[in-house]
Amino acid sequence: MNPSYVGRFAPTPSGFLHFGSLVAALASYLDARAVGGRWLLRMEDIDPPREAPGAQAAILHTLESYGLEWDGEVVYQSQRHDAYAEIVQRLFQQGLAYACTCSRKQLEPFHGIYPGLCRNLGHEQHDAAIRVRVPELAYHFIDRVQGHFEQHLGRESGDFIIRRRDGLYAYQLAVVLDDAWQGVTDIVRGADLLDSTPRQLYLQELLGLSQPRYLHVPLIVQPDGHKLGKSYRSAPLPADQATPLLLRALRALGQPTDPALAQATPREVLTHACQRWNADAIPKCMTLAEADLR
Structure with missing residues (x-):
C-alpha cells in the first residue's frame, strides 16, 4: 500500500449509479490502485430532500458487483455536520463570511454570479444563508487531463454559499x-466539477x-448534449453487465482492452486495467458521446 496516494469516490445518493458514474469511479479507482494507493468511499448525503430511497445501499452493492472495493469504512457527510458548523462559525466570526437573505427571485438577473447585495449589511445568521467573501483574484491550477484552468472568483463566481438558508451545508x-x-x-472526478x-x-x-492534485475526466453525454445523470433518468448500472460495461468505460478513458477479457470476471x-493504466491516454476533452462508445 502506498500511503502517499489517497484517492476517493464520492457519489451523491440522489439516484443510482449510471455509466457516467462508472467512468468516473473507474478512473479514480485505477489511478489509485496502479500506484498501490488507497481508495476511499464517501457518501455525499448532505441534502436529504434530494436523496432517493434505497440509493445508498444500491450504490454500495453496485460498486461491489463491479469489483470496485474500497479501503476502510464508508464516510457519510450526514455524520460530519459538527465539523462543518465549526468552520462556518469560525469564518463568520472572523468576518470572512456573512449572512445573506437574498431570495432566488432577487438573484435571477445575475445569472449565478452573486453581486454582493448583503456583503456589508451585517445580517444575523437566523433565516439566512452564509456566504464566504471571495477576493478579486483569479485562481488557477493545472489539471492532469484538462490542462490549465483559471477562474476569476469575483467576476465568475462572487461570494458563494457555504451554508444554505435551510441550514444544510453546501457542497463546496x-x-x-x-x-x-x-x-x-x-x-479524480467528472469534468462537470x-x-x-x-x-x-x-x-x-x-x-x-x-x-490535492486534480484530474477531471470527460463527461459522458447523451445525443441531446446532456450529461448522463440522475436528473435525466439515465439507466442504472445492471449488476449482470459488469464486465462489458467496465470494458466500455475503459475505452471511454482511452485505455487498452483485450478481446479475451469479454469472458473475464470484473476483478x-x-x-488487467490496473497493470496498464495510463492517465495520459484519457481523452483531453470535456465530453464524450455515449453513442460513440457502444
Whole structure:
C-alpha cells in the first residue's frame, strides 16, 4: 500500500449509479490502485430532500458487483455536520463570511454570479444563508487531463454559499473539509466539477489546508448534449453487465482492452486495467458521446 496516494469516490445518493458514474469511479479507482494507493468511499448525503430511497445501499452493492472495493469504512457527510458548523462559525466570526437573505427571485438577473447585495449589511445568521467573501483574484491550477484552468472568483463566481438558508451545508465547503480530513491527495472526478475547483482552492487557502492534485475526466453525454445523470433518468448500472460495461468505460478513458477479457470476471478486468493504466491516454476533452462508445 502506498500511503502517499489517497484517492476517493464520492457519489451523491440522489439516484443510482449510471455509466457516467462508472467512468468516473473507474478512473479514480485505477489511478489509485496502479500506484498501490488507497481508495476511499464517501457518501455525499448532505441534502436529504434530494436523496432517493434505497440509493445508498444500491450504490454500495453496485460498486461491489463491479469489483470496485474500497479501503476502510464508508464516510457519510450526514455524520460530519459538527465539523462543518465549526468552520462556518469560525469564518463568520472572523468576518470572512456573512449572512445573506437574498431570495432566488432577487438573484435571477445575475445569472449565478452573486453581486454582493448583503456583503456589508451585517445580517444575523437566523433565516439566512452564509456566504464566504471571495477576493478579486483569479485562481488557477493545472489539471492532469484538462490542462490549465483559471477562474476569476469575483467576476465568475462572487461570494458563494457555504451554508444554505435551510441550514444544510453546501457542497463546496463539505468536500474541502472532508478531503482534508480523510487525507485525500488526488481527486479524480467528472469534468462537470472543473469550474468548482477554484472555489475549493480558495477555501483550502483560507483554511490552511493542503491542495490535492486534480484530474477531471470527460463527461459522458447523451445525443441531446446532456450529461448522463440522475436528473435525466439515465439507466442504472445492471449488476449482470459488469464486465462489458467496465470494458466500455475503459475505452471511454482511452485505455487498452483485450478481446479475451469479454469472458473475464470484473476483478480480472480491473487487474488487467490496473497493470496498464495510463492517465495520459484519457481523452483531453470535456465530453464524450455515449453513442460513440457502444
